[in-house]
Amino acid sequence: MNDSPGIVRAERPLFEGADWEFGTIQRVHDAIEKVALNDLGLDVYPNQIEIISAEQMLDAYSSISMPLFYKHWSFGKHFARNEALYRAGMQGLAYEVVINSNPCISYIMEENTATMQALVIAHAAFGHNHFFKNNYAFKQWTDAAGILDYLEFARGYIAHCEERYGETAVERLLDAAHALMTHGVHRYPRRRVADLRSEEQRAKERREHDERVFNDLWRTVPVKEGGKEDQSLEERRRALLQLPQENILYFLEKTAPRLLPWQREVLRIVRMIAQYFYPQQQTKLMNEGCATYTHYRIMNLLHERGQLTDGAMVEFLRSHTNVVFQPDFDDPRYSGINPYALGFAMMRDIERMCTEPTAEDEQWFPTLAGSDPMDVLRDVWANYRDESFILQYLSPRMIREFGLFHVLDDANEPNLRVEAIHDERGYRKIQRALARQYDIAWTLPDIQVVDVNLAGDRRLIVHHRALNRILLEERDARFVLQHLADLWGYDVLLKEVDPGTDSVLKEHAATPRGGILHPDGN
């Protein structure tokens, strides 16, 4: 790719053979760092590379890959499951795990060969690291410098609660909170509470505006009174509770009438952690695409400069090819679109469109042709998430290469229908449909707390807006609703509504179990 004439070939490669020691890791890291910063212009947090054993990798798996975490039986369950799979040889372990923290911690496995260590350092310690530091979603929602401290606090706090209130009480609370964890995130930045000074400023501006547009005539316009009063009261009540509210855990933490202060704090901990992982869910494709592209470029540059032996390069390519393999839909190995494959292919495609655009590309992406690929990619990595990225950058060529097609499955029809394929008429449709698959708002059910009368029977009313009339999985929904009722302390009613017509498709109700979360019973 970068066949600049002035390549300086290294005297000898960074390592030979499969063995490594700490000196090798250091050398490899330094060489990669040079390439990443100088050639690719990446911007990363300082790195901390930790070498771990298989058991520790399993540990990391079970506690959603965080180095320290509070204790809960579900993590023990995941550990047992992964361990059993691993021991039976049914599942390999990841080569690395990387944590969005500052310094950026990458765990690498001791079993990796020297080549694999180079690959994972390039992939995790530079690719993911750059993405974590620069992507807007991570910037907006996570605090890389504070997360480890927060987890430390969370673990300590929950251990303290277990000592003070008993393991069972804490476990029940965590069970309930975990069940609602997917609905414990803020999807939009909240309005910042205005401070006095800016509030004053705004009041002043409003007054000035009123004075400017004052017209005495308005005073004479008859005002309709009556029903309006009631409705505004109702609305005021909802507004005070910030309803409707889609962050259920937040709502419970702030509003649930019967929770004790420590219970609210635990809900908050679960919610904060869910929020921390929220950007990762929305950027899976890009994150992996960015990291895979980065390691591919870095390894190739190292090889060009004589820092990797040919043998190491072949080993790398083999592993890389496995990672970016995309089976077809009718292949027994198919299990959805591989984010590594699509992400990497799209990054490469953007690079290609910058350097060797075709007529089609110039028509679709006029701004890309001729720009510096790394500038474009860095901008993409910083400012998009999966959904917007696909909507913007999935080129017709990609659609053709992957042979993407869109199938509509309507439960009312006897057959599935192919809506679009990789042709002129289909490109836009496929872009849109695929982007939607990556939109977390489409994949997670839209559930909102819509109303509660705190002065009355305190029954919590929750709506599921059943997109495309797909209902909730009933068994699970009942369990979660029970947890929700336990937390709320009063009856809960879940209505599944058709967003088009506002008609109720299905209703579930739950009554809190006595003595589960509220020790005083009744």
Add this chain to the structure above:
Amino acid sequence: MHIVDRRLNPSGKNLANRQRFMRRAKSLIRKAVHESSASRSIKDADQAGEVALPAQGVHEPSFHRSATGGTRDHLLPGNKQYIEGDTIPRPQGGQGGGGSEGSPDGEGQDDFRFALSQDEFVDLFLEDLELPDLAKRRVVDIESVSWHRAGYSVTGSPANLALLRTVRNSLSRRIALKRPKPHELQELRDQIAALSPDGEDHARRAELEEELARKMRRTGLIPYIDPLDVRYRKFESMPKPVAQAVMFCLMDVSGSMTEHMKDLAKRFYVLLYIFLKRRYKHVDVVFIRHTHQAQEVDEDTFFHSPETGGTVVSTALEEMQRVVDERYSPDSWNIYAAQASDGDNTASDNDKTAALLTDTILPLCQYYAYLEVGRDSEHFPPGFIRRDSDLWQTYTTIIKSGAPMAMRKVGHRRDIYPVFRELFAKKQQASAGAEE
């Protein structure tokens, strides 16, 4: 950049989570353990192993969309033949487009295998059970005590003088009180001797001699060994726990015992063996089979070699007594016996058996369990009172006298474990059971 080697960190970070999970899934795991133990052989019955748990039991629910109904979009790679507007028959299972889509949370609904360590396995297996009369009554009365070192004391017999400790104390006292060392005295003497006897350095000489005198006085005042320094090794007597047990398996192998009955008996012995192994460091197993005559055999013969003949239970008891006399002195062995039989006995032998049991065997034993195995198919309509077997009747009278003995009837494999638990359930129930 930092490189941290985490491999040396203590392992078992997940232990607390694992314990919480075990507690959570306890009833499920317990059930799985009991089921899996039924399929194990006697040798590895108490080994670690995997049990399968139903995934639903420890399910973590979340709000998610159901897999059926509504309108769905599928975006699939690898189009080969379809063009816009084609229709595809709906594949079986409702999933669109053919390929197998993973379940949304990545968790299958099938059972998951869960590996238990040996301790965890046996713990669950023998939960809430207790050995009756764990302490060896007869021996506690008699003198089986052992002497253990218990530090040092300031008094004791000269034979127990702790020389090293005494000298160490003396040394530290001498250093603390600055007792002059012999070589210091010698140096002073040498210096005095080195001075010319003429007396030119009279002042110097007097000074040295005075110092020597002072040091000599100090040496006299501070003894080399003071009674304060003396320490004796201290011993304490501890009642010696009898950490070994022998388990006698007595079984009727006459023709009336079917394979099914032997299997039941074997299961019972396995349980007892695991249980004893849990409590005692060393467990011996003696197999005695009997027809109209008894002999000690190895395990394989015991369970698998067929015999024919009448049934005389007392012969087995006599054989057991012989073995005890020969090899297992009741002073140093805990003796447990488990007898399995279909309940037949030669009528004339019943009195002899009863006498042997009460007078000889039971006083030797910690516990004597009698298991009457029945046919699997044996099923009695309600209201039909089955006549108790000869042995059962005989033993009932013995138990009434409050002997450390229990008996149960078992007809099916699934009853073995409950019966075993019943026999060894915690104290109160056990004694209540024996008195019934």
